[in-house]
Amino acid sequence: MTTRAGRPATLEDVARLAGVSRSTASRVIAGTGFASTAARSRVTAAADQLGYVPDPAARALVRGAGVRLAVAVCGESQAVLDDPYVEQVVANAARVGGPYGLGVSLHWLPLAGSNALHRIAEDRGVRGVVLVNTTEPLLAALPRSLRGRVASLGVGSADVPSFDVDNGGGATQVLHHLYASGRRRIAMVAGPRWLPCTDRSARAYQRLSRDAGLPVRLLPGDFTAERGRAAAREAMRRWPDTDAIFAVSDPTALGVLAGLRGHGVEVPGDVAVAGFDDIPLAALTAPALTTASHPVGRIAAAAATALAEGARAAPITSFPSVLIPRESA
Amino acid sequence: MTTRAGRPATLEDVARLAGVSRSTASRVIAGTGFASTAARSRVTAAADQLGYVPDPAARALVRGAGVRLAVAVCGESQAVLDDPYVEQVVANAARVGGPYGLGVSLHWLPLAGSNALHRIAEDRGVRGVVLVNTTEPLLAALPRSLRGRVASLGVGSADVPSFDVDNGGGATQVLHHLYASGRRRIAMVAGPRWLPCTDRSARAYQRLSRDAGLPVRLLPGDFTAERGRAAAREAMRRWPDTDAIFAVSDPTALGVLAGLRGHGVEVPGDVAVAGFDDIPLAALTAPALTTASHPVGRIAAAAATALAEGARAAPITSFPSVLIPRESA
DNA sequence: CCAGGTGTTGGGAACGATCCCACACCTGAG
DNA sequence: CTCAGGTGTGGGATCGTTCCCAACACCTGG
Numbered sequence A, B: 001m002t003t004r005a006g007r008p009a010t011l012e013d014v015a016r017l018a019g020v021s022r023s024t025a026s027r028v029i030a031g032t033g034f035a036s037t038a039a040r041s042r043v044t045a046a047a048d049q050l051g052y053v054p055d056p057a058a059r060a061l062v063r064g065a066g067v068r069l070a071v072a073v074c075g076e077s078q079a080v081l082d083d084p085y086v087e088q089v090v091a092n093a094a095r096v097g098g099p100y101g102l103g104v105s106l107h108w109l110p111l112a113g114s115n116a117l118h119r120i121a122e123d124r125g126v127r128g129v130v131l132v133n134t135t136e137p138l139l140a141a142l143p144r145s146l147r148g149r150v151a152s153l154g155v156g157s158a159d160v161p162s163f164d165v166d167n168g169g170g171a172t173q174v175l176h177h178l179y180a181s182g183r184r185r186i187a188m189v190a191g192p193r194w195l196p197c198t199d200r201s202a203r204a205y206q207r208l209s210r211d212a213g214l215p216v217r218l219l220p221g222d223f224t225a226e227r228g229r230a231a232a233r234e235a236m237r238r239w240p241d242t243d244a245i246f247a248v249s250d251p252t253a254l255g256v257l258a259g260l261r262g263h264g265v266e267v268p269g270d271v272a273v274a275g276f277d278d279i280p281l282a283a284l285t286a287p288a289l290t291t292a293s294h295p296v297g298r299i300a301a302a303a304a305t306a307l308a309e310g311a312r313a314a315p316i317t318s319f320p321s322v323l324i325p326r327e328s329a
Numbered sequence C: 001c002c003a004g005g006t007g008t009t010g011g012g013a014a015c016g017a018t019c020c021c022a023c024a025c026c027t028g029a030g
Numbered sequence D: 001c002t003c004a005g006g007t008g009t010g011g012g013a014t015c016g017t018t019c020c021c022a023a024c025a026c027c028t029g030g
Helices: A011-018 A024-030 A039-050 A056-063 A077-082 A084-100 A117-122 A136-140 A165-178 A196-212 A224-236 A248-263 A296-311 B010-019 B022-030 B037-050 B056-063 B078-082 B083-100 B116-122 B136-140 B167-180 B196-211 B223-237 B250-262 B298-310
Strands: A068-075 A103-110 A126-132 A150-153 A162-164 A186-189 A217-219 A244-246 A272-274 A316-319 B070-076 B103-110 B124-132 B150-153 B161-166 B186-189 B218-219 B245-248 B273-275 B316-319
Touching: A011 A039, A024 A039, A056 B056, A068 A077, A068 A084, A068 A117, A068 A296, A077 A084, A077 A103, A077 B083, A084 A103, A084 A126, A084 A296, A084 B083, A084 B103, A103 A117, A103 B083, A117 A126, A126 A296, A150 A296, A162 A165, A162 A296, A165 A186, A165 A196, A165 A244, A165 A272, A186 A196, A186 A224, A186 A248, A196 A217, A217 A224, A224 A244, A224 A248, A244 A248, A248 A272, A296 A316, B010 B022, B010 B037, B022 B037, B022 B136, B056 B103, B070 B078, B070 B083, B070 B298, B078 B083, B078 B103, B083 B103, B083 B124, B083 B298, B103 B116, B103 B223, B116 B124, B124 B298, B150 B298, B161 B167, B161 B298, B167 B186, B167 B196, B167 B273, B186 B196, B186 B223, B186 B250, B196 B218, B218 B223, B223 B245, B223 B250, B245 B250, B250 B273, B298 B316
Parallel strands: A068 A103, A068 A126, A126 A150, A150 A162, A162 A316, A186 A217, A186 A244, A244 A272, B070 B103, B070 B124, B124 B150, B150 B161, B161 B316, B186 B218, B186 B245, B245 B273
Antiparallel strands: A103 B103
């Protein structure tokens, strides 16, 4: 072969083998512009004979497009990056990015005034940004240069398409399930105050409680198991007659389970417990956790695909959440 | 500014602002070659005034270096990519890659003869490869062009540095702990047969059992919770007097817990259970799981850093595993 | 005062793909 | 027969960076 030994083939090699010019080969590979069927087949044949893979760097350079997707996570500390939810997002983005020649990098966005997102926007290496735990101030101050290449896993805006689970729907199903099984004094452990989706589920809870004439027992949370433990203690102290606790995150719900157990409270006998997310281990606890599904992987993959294809996504893509009834409620 | 409006600064812009040539600016930024202290400070000042970030694509193109790290996971099906362990590896690689302008992509390597790894090696976009669940045939058939830019999270070879937890040490600590608390009929749920680290811990188990005159009760596993459930049933059926089960993965151990519970077996009263990995939820089950730590994040970060820096890593970097005694054993 | 280092600098050619542009060919309408 | 317009093709220029190399300034010792 005319390929230099040991080095991957270039477009030039493919063109030479196919007996056409670099330009024609490029048009065939990229699928843009004209090419005769003869040329087309000769080029594709040559390409896979040589095992040709376009160099994403060269491509990105000339197209001015950037070579990776940045996953940017808002949070109080850098520890949010260790969250299994975030890890799942990154892995799924990395999986869909590969075929497009895109890699994924992971960044922390401090909650209060920081120019971290601006630094990401300035980076020519960044093709698009996946926002996780998106806050409203952040969306308001979005760098202009990012317009059209951001996707939010959470709340969106006019400029930023949103890919999210139907929080309200999932919470409603869980609450209906609790009500249907006779629970009337339901406490809820919500998400962090600064996170907009907290509002969604909290509002669903407040509306349903008001409509059914039930008390509102709302506790702030942060999605961690530790917080669940504390919240369980707090709920039982403040409202000893509580007969159900709904935590909007499975780790928190498992923490609640542990906290109640420590207090000698029977689940689901004395108090029912429900979570949200359906993490794999929710099925393994004793009692197994009743929860609502949250297809994080599919959501992240959809957002990453939209960014990779550069297509303008629908303003809101909502993924359904379904109730997974198990033993704890 | 002399920068074109709206577009990120280039090295040319930095050089112009600093009043030096592109070459000098390049030398300062890349930290290679000579530069007077005066030039050095003028260039760095200009660079951060403009918020300059080198374009990784251009850099990779001219250096011939590739622009992302590929995480390649061996497994029987593509479902291995959904493993939280894999997700944690990817996220940590993505975190350390960012500052180097490197993204991460995720790939599945089928167990039996496939040229998936060759395709990755042919891809000019790939700077380095992190191998997960590395098998020996794979290492033997490693594409030459990958030499010097692979790291294995697991077993290594002369060409491939290994970054791994001390499996043998961790298993030994767990087994000593079980023995010290009076357990004498210990069953072990190992890893998949094709995975070399399975040998390590299984051999530690066999040696210790022989030395102490204990029976060997070895069950194959696959790191899943479902398998743990089944293994628990199988162990109690084949060896009803078993008084401890050691699973080399926490999800499996949680499955064992669930399986034993289903059989009305008391933990740790009748049977002690121990796992390996110390996943966050191991602390939350009832009873809380005794396990050995496995610093996956640090291991992945170390491997990714070695690849990003292009430095030749030590043949074996072993990370200690420490016993985390809780309630289940 | 000049040979011969030793730092320090800038010009220009890569790297591999895209894409604009000029050109060649063909077909059918005027 | 000519000319417009649709197809197909190849030759550069280009993206932002690195790196080789030649040029130059300065110093030191003969």
